[in-house]
Amino acid sequence: MQAYTYISEGKFELVEKEKPIIIHERDAIVKVTLASICSSDIHIKHGSVPRAVPGITVGHEMVGIVESVGAKVTHVKPGDRVTVNVETFCGECFFCKKGFVNNCTDENGGWALGCRIDGGQAEYVRVPFADQGLNKIPDRVTDRQALLAGDVLATGFWAAKISEIKEEDTVLIIGAGPTGICTLLCVMLKKPKRIIVCEKDENRVRFIKEHYSDVWTVTPNVCEEFVRKHSEHGGADVVIEAAGADSTFRLAWECARPNAVVTVVALYNQAQTLPLPDMYGKNLTFKTGGVDGCDCEEILCLIAEGKLNTEPLITHTYPLEKIEEAYELFENKRDGVMKVAVECEKRHD
Numbered sequence: 001m002q003a004y005t006y007i008s009e010g011k012f013e014l015v016e017k018e019k020p021i022i023i024h025e026r027d028a029i030v031k032v033t034l035a036s037i038c039s040s041d042i043h044i045k046h047g048s049v050p051r052a053v054p055g056i057t058v059g060h061e062m063v064g065i066v067e068s069v070g071a072k073v074t075h076v077k078p079g080d081r082v083t084v085n086v087e088t089f090c091g092e093c094f095f096c097k098k099g100f101v102n103n104c105t106d107e108n109g110g111w112a113l114g115c116r117i118d119g120g121q122a123e124y125v126r127v128p129f130a131d132q133g134l135n136k137i138p139d140r141v142t143d144r145q146a147l148l149a150g151d152v153l154a155t156g157f158w159a160a161k162i163s164e165i166k167e168e169d170t171v172l173i174i175g176a177g178p179t180g181i182c183t184l185l186c187v188m189l190k191k192p193k194r195i196i197v198c199e200k201d202e203n204r205v206r207f208i209k210e211h212y213s214d215v216w217t218v219t220p221n222v223c224e225e226f227v228r229k230h231s232e233h234g235g236a237d238v239v240i241e242a243a244g245a246d247s248t249f250r251l252a253w254e255c256a257r258p259n260a261v262v263t264v265v266a267l268y269n270q271a272q273t274l275p276l277p278d279m280y281g282k283n284l285t286f287k288t289g290g291v292d293g294c295d296c297e298e299i300l301c302l303i304a305e306g307k308l309n310t311e312p313l314i315t316h317t318y319p320l321e322k323i324e325e326a327y328e329l330f331e332n333k334r335d336g337v338m339k340v341a342v343e344c345e346k347r348h349d
């Protein structure tokens with residue numbers, strides 16, 4: 001089968017590999033229908049994910065059809081249409097039982113797919129702990145509608161969930177890339193009084209204005225002043241930082257009112273400073289970290305009910321044979337790209 005592979009730093013290549021097989025009784029093999037490219041894939045390509053193992057197939061955001069299951073898999077069966085979760089988790093350890101699946105202590109736990117083990121920008125993928133990692137897609141939800149459920153939408157859902165948003169709140173979201181928009185969609189479900197999105201890229205601002213006309217947008221240079229002016233208590237009640245640029249961590253806590261929650265879902269290239277003397281008395285609560293992607297079932301229900309829709313984010317589609325072009329477009333943010341869908345099913349023409 002064809003599999004897009006991390007060869008060495010700076011180099012991914014579509015190579016021919018053996019179709020994966022079940023190696024553990026909790027595994028499933030999934031025939032990938034659609035995969036997507038995530039900015040974490042770009043981080044792997046450029047060597048900034050030291051855990052990534054050269055030779056592995058990349059890709060950790062995909063949907064497909066269950067091809068076969070191990071003896072101990074009970075929640076899914078061959079023929080089921082499923083989303084694949086970015087996290088691999090056992091469901092049994094201390095952290096899994098508390099819902100902190102990103103910290104699963106199993107040796108394969110955490111972000112393994114497309115990083116430490118073969119991922120899904122390929123025709124087939126082996127998914128460990130299939131009962132935890134796969135969720136059945138409801139009949140009325142299409143593959144495209146479900147494509148982002150296991151990673152970037154799960155991240156947005158988790159960010160909104162932990163941010164303690166109330167109906168009277170002004171919520172500031174920094175960054176309107178795919179993670180920022182998915183966060184926005186999930187924040188909208190909490191119905192806060194006002195949502196402000198801070199973004200400097202014109203295409204992304206236009207995207208928000210076109211699709212979410214109730215949301216206010218602002219550019220970083222005037223963000224603090226704007227937020228102060230449009231919130232009741234001298235700053236946002238909740239700030240979610242989803243940009244990860246050099247100045248956005250500072251912007252996040254500066255725009256927060258005293259006693260606000262500041263949730264950081266961004267991934268930075270460099271260490272950030274926490275200037276405690278400057279924020280003394282502001283009594284902020286910081287929440288940080290990587291997604292605990294264990295809400296996919298709820299996310300899929302919300303998609304089925306028409307309450308969450310990430311389809312507008314999928315701006316481009318490529319067949320697996322042309323994945324190189326898809327990466328080039330995504331990496332260089334050309335043509336207003338948000339997310340790319342990669343069709344992995346072999347064509348019979």
Ligand SMILES: [Zn+2]
Pocket residue numbers: 038039040041060061086151152
């Ligand atoms: Zn990702």
Ligand SMILES: [Zn+2]
Pocket residue numbers: 089090091092093094095096097103104105106109
């Ligand atoms: Zn676990």
